[in-house]
Amino acid sequence: xxxxxxxxxxxxxxxxxxxxxxxxxxxxxxxxxxxxxxxxxxxxxxxxxxxxxxxxxxxxxxxxxxxxxxxxxxxxxxxxxxxxxxxxxxxxxxxxxxxxxxxxxxxxxxxxxxxxxxxxxxxxxxxxxxxxxxxxxxxxxxxxxxxxxxxxxxxxxxxxxxxxxxxxxxxxxxxxxxxxxxxxxxxxxxxxxxxxxxxxxxxxxxxxxxxxxxxxxxxxxxxxxxxxxxxxxxxxxxxxxxxxxxxxxxxxxxxxxxxxxxxxxxxxxxxxxxxxxxxxxxxxxxxxxxxxxxxxxxxxxxxxxxxxxxxxxxxxxxxxxxxxxxxxxxxxxxxxxxxxxxxxxxxxxxxxxxxxxxxxxxxxxxxxxxxxxxxxxxxxxxxxxxxxxxxxxxxxxxxxxxxxxxxxxxxxxxxxxxxxxxxxxxxxxxxxxxxxxxxxxxxxxxxxxxxxxxxxxxxxxxxx
Amino acid sequence: xxxxxxxxxxxxxxxxxxxxxxxxxxxxxxxxxxxxxxxxxxxxxxxxxxxxxxxxxxxxxxxxxxxxxxxxxxx
Numbered sequence: 001x002x003x004x005x006x007x008x009x010x011x012x013x014x015x016x017x018x019x020x021x022x023x024x025x026x027x028x029x030x031x032x033x034x035x036x037x038x039x040x041x042x043x044x045x046x047x048x049x050x051x052x053x054x055x056x057x058x059x060x061x062x063x064x065x066x067x068x069x070x071x072x073x074x075x076x077x078x079x080x081x082x083x084x085x086x087x088x089x090x091x092x093x094x095x096x097x098x099x100x101x102x103x104x105x106x107x108x109x110x111x112x113x114x115x116x117x118x119x120x121x122x123x124x125x126x127x128x129x130x131x132x133x134x135x136x137x138x139x140x141x142x143x144x145x146x147x148x149x150x151x152x153x154x155x156x157x158x159x160x161x162x163x164x165x166x167x168x169x170x171x172x173x174x175x176x177x178x179x180x181x182x183x184x185x186x187x188x189x190x191x192x193x194x195x196x197x198x199x200x201x202x203x204x205x206x207x208x209x210x211x212x213x214x215x216x217x218x219x220x221x222x223x224x225x226x227x228x229x230x231x232x233x234x235x236x237x238x239x240x241x242x243x244x245x246x247x248x249x250x251x252x253x254x255x256x257x258x259x260x261x262x263x264x265x266x267x268x269x270x271x272x273x274x275x276x277x278x279x280x281x282x283x284x285x286x287x288x289x290x291x292x293x294x295x296x297x298x299x300x301x302x303x304x305x306x307x308x309x310x311x312x313x314x315x316x317x318x319x320x321x322x323x324x325x326x327x328x329x330x331x332x333x334x335x336x337x338x339x340x341x342x343x344x345x346x347x348x349x350x351x352x353x354x355x356x357x358x359x360x361x362x363x364x365x366x367x368x369x370x371x372x373x374x375x376x377x378x379x380x381x382x383x384x385x386x387x388x389x390x391x392x393x394x395x396x397x398x399x400x401x402x403x404x405x406x407x408x409x410x411x412x413x414x415x416x417x418x419x420x421x422x423x424x425x426x427x428x429x430x431x432x433x434x435x436x437x438x439x440x441x442x443x444x445x446x447x448x449x450x451x452x453x454x455x456x457x458x459x460x461x462x463x464x
Numbered sequence: 465x466x467x468x469x470x471x472x473x474x475x476x477x478x479x480x481x482x483x484x485x486x487x488x489x490x491x492x493x494x495x496x497x498x499x500x501x502x503x504x505x506x507x508x509x510x511x512x513x514x515x516x517x518x519x520x521x522x523x524x525x526x527x528x529x530x531x532x533x534x535x536x537x538x539x
Contacts, residue, residue, distance in 0.1 A: 076523070395494075
């Protein structure tokens with residue numbers, strides 16, 4: 001393609017379609033315009049709203065300190081897009097270069113960016129999930145409905161699943177003075193993302209703040225009253241929790257179903273792409289014109305053994321979108337890899353929890369500074385003799401320091417004495433992650449690459 | 465006035481909460497809560513907060529002139 005002018009034609013008068021009108025889609029669109037794309041830009045979103053920010057929905061919105069329909073994302077620049085909102089994409093024809101929409105129309109493209117993200121995993125029993133008072137929390141509409149029910153002063157809230165979102169919801173309930181029970185299948189909150197050592201700290205935080213935390217249990221069924229509202233939940237230990245609001249917080253599912261049969265390498269784990277955000281087709285061949293960004297993408301990362309990572313991280317959505325947009329308009333020699341270091345934050349029970357790297361890859365942890373008892377510490381994760389991740393509770397200013405250690409594959413255990421010489425530090429412990437073959441609701445990083453040690457996958461050859 | 469804070473960057477310096485207390489507030493020692501759609505009357509305070517943030521984590525709407533799209537398709 002180099003030198004034949006086709007890239008110049010694309011910039012001047014091409015058609016770029018972005019499916020997914022959320023954070024990644026918006027930032028990609030802005031980047032395309034910033035880099036001089038003057039052609040037709042179409043933004044497709046299944047929700048009727050312009051791009052909005054989600055993190056406040058489980059934090060200030062549930063606390064009643066911001067309004068759910070006031071989280072529209074600020075624009076960095078004009079994007080002059082043709083908006084198709086409230087219409088889901090339903091199909092992709094890669095040969096014809098056409099996206100099919102739910103209203104029966106089609107949109108043709110020269111370059112396509114897929115940023116369809118994830119949705120909340122619903123309660124598996126559809127009938128029980130449809131009971132009044134049963135919620136999930138992912139979208140603006142979800143947040144409006146849940147906030148309204150909390151404001152009405154329910155007698156008890158049950159949160160199913162103690163990942164980050166579930167913990168934030170429980171925290172908001174307690175701050176509003178509402179009785180709340182949290183049911184978690186694992187032995188502690190947050191174990192999928194941060195392991196059992198940190199999970200134990202999280203469990204104490206829940207209990208100190210008056211959460212009725214039940215671990216090692218599953219909710220086996222929800223019971224409604226004659227009017228169709230939820231009344232109680234049955235737990236696997238035989239106990240019954242009476243609650244009039246139930247929030248199902250069991251993690252997310254990737255929005256890839258609309259790509260079934262398209263020939264794109266898309267499935268429940270996301271859409272596989274190369275480090276430059278170009279999607280793979282089902283044959284493992286990289287496409288030239290289909291790009292992926294945000295929660296729905298999974299791409300290999302040099303710092304983490306070239307495993308395919310899929311990241312449900314705000315910062316990843318921004319960075320990957322910018323890289324995808326840049327690469328869509330670039331010659332192959334000018335393309336950039338997306339090598340963002342995973343980072344996320346959570347705020348619960350008044351404590352700021354932040355992390356960099358991939359803690360869930362770690363096998364050991366050292367409390368490098370601070371103390372768990374004070375809820376102010378830095379935990380550093382080790383994997384095969386190197387630093388692979390770090391987490392802070394109310395100590396986030398140290399994170400950039402540990403991020404550089406991750407980026408430079410610094411040795412683990414840490415070889416230097418830190419400024420903080422309390423006895424807790426300097427001894428690596430088992431980070432205590434659950435068996436990865438046991439499903440957990442809420443890792444925000446999924447290692448989804450194929451490892452030869454992974455015997456749970458089955459190869460089914462296609463017959464021609 | 466729309467704004468968003470990159471909370472990966474935010475390190476809890478609390479300059480914003482000091483300069484625009486009607487829009488930004490600390491929750492605990494380090495966590496930041498903010499109003500993502502602050503009232504126009506706070507624009508000057510917010511602009512000062514944007515400028516003062518040591519890690520430049522606050523993004524304020526750049527161009528409010530673009531027509532706001534609304535969903536016209538299926539619901």
